C-alpha cells in the first residue's frame with residue numbers, strides 16, 4: 363500500500379520538528395517561504411535559523427513551492443503562526459485535493475474573528491477533516507530526541523488513530539482525543555499565562571509565586587475552556603496542565619521570556635527584535651479577554667497580561683493589583 367504523503371506548512375522551529383518526526387514514518391515535505399531555510403534543510407539537514415545546528419531527519423524534503431507541496435499532500439499539517447494561517451491556507455486551497463485531513467500545530471487565536479485555527483481551517487477549506495496536535499512540546503528538546511508527548515484531537519477517533527502513527531516516534535508519544543475545542547483552547551491560553559509567569563520571574567518573585575500563578579492560571583484556563591465547550595478533564599491533561607508546566611517554567615519558552623523582558627522594562631519592539639520568533643500570547647491576549655467577556659468568565663490574570671501588553675500597564679502595577687484582590691473559595695470562587 364502507498365504510504366500517505368505528509369506536507370507541513372511552515373519552516374519554523376515547530377513545523378520543522380514535527381516534519382522531522384513525520385519523515386521517519388512517511389514521505390514528508392515541508393514548505394517554507396524562506397529560500398535559505400529550504401536550502402539548509404535539503405542540503406545540510408539542519409534549520410539553522412530556528413534550531414541552530416541540531417540535526418534533523420535527512421529524509422525530510424523542503425520546498426518554497428507551495429502549490430507543489432500542497433498538491434502532493436495526503437495529510438496537511440499547519441505550522442505557521444496564527445495570524446498568518448488564513449492567508450497561507452487561502453493560497454493552499456486551490457491545490458489541495460478534496461477530503462485531505464488537516465492537522466493544526468498552531469497555538470494562537472485569530473485577532474478580529476476570535477477563531478481557533480481549526481475553525482479558520484474549516485472556513486477556508488470547507489469539507490476537510492480537521493484536528494489539532496497540542497502538548498508540552500518545546501521544539502528544540504523534541505529535535506534533540508528527549509521524550510515528550512502531545513494530544514491529537516479530532517472529532518473522528520478512527521482518523522486520529524491513523525494519523526497518530528504518522529506523527530509519533532518512540533520518543534514522541536501522541537495520545538488521541540475527540541475534544542478539539544478543549545485541546546485547542548488550552549494550547550492558545552497557556553501562552554498568556556506563561557507571559558504572566560514571566561512577569562513574576564522577571565520581578566524575581568520566587569518559586570512559590572511561580573507555582574501560585576501556574577496553579578491559579580489553570581483554574582482560569584479551565585473556566586474559559588469549559589465555557590467555550592471544552593471538556594474539563596482535557597485541561598488537566600497534556601494540552602492543559604502539561605503545557606502550562608512546560609511553557610511557564612522552560613527557559614526556552616518564548617512567551618515566558620516575553621513576560622520576563624516586559625518585567626525588565628523592555629518594550630514589545632525590543633522584545634520582538636531579540637526573540638526573532640513568534641510568541642503567540644502577545645497577539646492572543648486581547649482575544650482571550652474579549653472571549654472571557656463574551657462568555658461571562660472572570661479572568662483576572664489574563665486581564666492583567668492584556669493590560670500590560672495592549673494598554674501600557676506597568677508589570678509591577680499588574681502584579682501588585684493582583685495581590686490586592688482578596689482570594690475566595692479555592693474551587694468555587696471567581697477570584698484569581
Ligand SMILES: NC(=O)c1ccc[n+]([C@@H]2O[C@H](COP(=O)([O-])OP(=O)(O)OC[C@H]3O[C@@H](n4cnc5c(N)ncnc54)[C@H](O)[C@@H]3O)[C@@H](O)[C@H]2O)c1
Pocket residue numbers: 372373374375376377378394395396412441442443444446449450467468469470499500501502638639640642
Ligand atoms: N516552537 C515550539 O516549541 C512550538 C511548540 C508547539 C507549538 N508551537 C506553535 O507552532 C506555531 C508555529 O510556531 P513556531 O515555533 O514554528 O514559530 P517560528 O517563529 O519558529 O517560525 C514561524 C515560521 O512561520 C513562517 N511564517 C511567519 N509568517 C508567515 C507568513 N505570513 N507566511 C508564511 N510563513 C510565515 C516563518 O517564516 C517561520 O518559518 C505557533 O502557533 C506556536 O505557538 C510552537
Ligand SMILES: O=P(O)(O)OC[C@H](O)CO
Pocket residue numbers: 469497498499500501553556605608609614615616617618640641642
Ligand atoms: O516557546 P513558546 O512559549 O511558544 O512555547 C512553545 C510550546 O508551545 C511549548 O509547548
